[in-house]
Amino acid sequence: MLLAGILADPAVLAALGLKPRGEPVALPGRLSAAPSAGLAADSWPRWDRNAAGHVTAVPIDSTPDLARYAAIMGLAPALHGDTPVLGVGDTGDDATGEADPRLAAEIAADLLAQPADQTPENLRARLPMIAWRTASRLRAQAERGAPDAPGPAEVDRVRIEARATPYARYFAVEELLLRHRLHLGGWSDPLLRAVFVSGDAVVVLPWDPVRDRVLLVDQLRAGPVARGDAQPWLYEPVAGRIDPGETPQSTARREAMEEAGVTLGALFPVPGHYPSPGIIAEFIYGFVGVADLPDDAATVSGLDAEGEDIRGHLVDRAELTRMALDGRIVNGPLLILALWLDRMADRLKAADPPR
CATH class of the missing domain: 3.90.79.10 (Nucleoside Triphosphate Pyrophosphohydrolase)
Known part of the structure; x- marks a missing residue:
């Protein structure tokens, strides 16, 4: 199988647990703009095979995780000869901008981390909320990631020991089992906290x-x-x-x-x-x-x-x-x-x- 577009990015490959099985392949044509590729379902670039230029694709061995991701994201393979190509769709050329590979990779990792009893159809319905949450986490890390007053000075000051999602629809409720450093030194006992999760x-x-x-x-x-x-x-x-x-x-x-x-x-x-x-x-x-x-x-x-x-x-x-x-x-x-x-x-x- 060949992966093209945002799926061929090294960060997305790593999030999906994939490694190239050979050198990249140059496919004829070009891909349309698709700024939501990897961020929303059914938002993949159109492959114009007759356009000038080439599309870089990466050969991989398909895995169950990739199949699950494709089902969630509404991805169906196109064919290059007899070889399936994943990462292209029907998004029109009226879109502008480029997809964010880091965000797409984090969303892929978050999707694959969902419980196995969550069906692809259920996860696709929840995808906007999951993507909001993922984007919010990256924004928080970029803007507020350095430890600062107040709170203990150590970098290692909160440990999440378990995470569950007892309610998940448009929004979600997460249960966190966590411990944190105490103001007087040492660590707290495990604390169970419920948090309403939406997005920024x-x-x-x-x-x-x-x-x-x-x-x-x-x-x-x-x-x-x-x-x-x-x-x-x-x-x-x-x-x-x-x-x-x-x-x-x-x-x-x-x-x-x-x-x-x-x-x-x-x-x-x-x-x-x-x-x-x-x-x-x-x-x-x-x-x-x-x-x-x-x-x-x-x-x-x-x-x-x-x-x-x-x-x-x-x-x-x-x-x-x-x-x-x-x-x-x-x-x-x-x-x-x-x-x-x-x-x-x-x-x-x-x-x-x-x-």
Whole structure:
């Protein structure tokens, strides 16, 4: 069998437990762009055999792990003569950008680490959540990987002895059996902790510095419903999960358009945070985004495929501050954005916006 595209990358080969069985092979033609290859199912590059150029492919011996991965990812082999070629599909040429081999490799490793009783069909349904979680882990390692205060100074300070996933659908609950170094020295007894696992998210507050007003949204939220809150519609910022391959900034711009129909200009980063670190493995990136917010900017929007029913509200910035201080805002990320903007608005108006 030959592996082409992202599957021929050494990091992905290693994650799948594969070794080349010979020198690379040059296949005729070219592959289309496929930035989601290895990150999402059925997102593989088209192989144009008649185009000028060549495609590098790696010969390997197929394994059960590779077959399981292919079934999860919607991969069917193409043929080069009598030799099957894996790693190509039907993605069109309208895509741009390149897939991230490190992320694709980590997703492959995470998929193969799932329990054997999880069927390929089940794992394919969970793939977006698994990929979100994988991308979030890599982002955390890159941005917050060095030990720092607070906590014990040693690099080896947390050991995960066992990990289980008793609930796994769109989101998941993980049980961790862990030990950690103690402030007074030594190690803790084994601790069993349950964590709600989603993925990193972005919140962004569209702000018109000329009119000095912001755009808030509201929609029904399941958390307040489950708590029994009589008011489960909350004022919120625009928000959304960071898709694998996206940056926090590109997510902010995409979600502003999807949720509010707003195009953002300059983005000002607001300090990120863990909303509830004792039980939720989620990190939230915050932004204030410059936008043109005329009187007709507040609309009803959202994606029907995601069951979204989102209404916009134009609010003067001074009123937003009053809402934050008198308790009319109970969405934590919006509180942070509102108070940060109250502190920083004059400085942002006076400075050249970041490019």
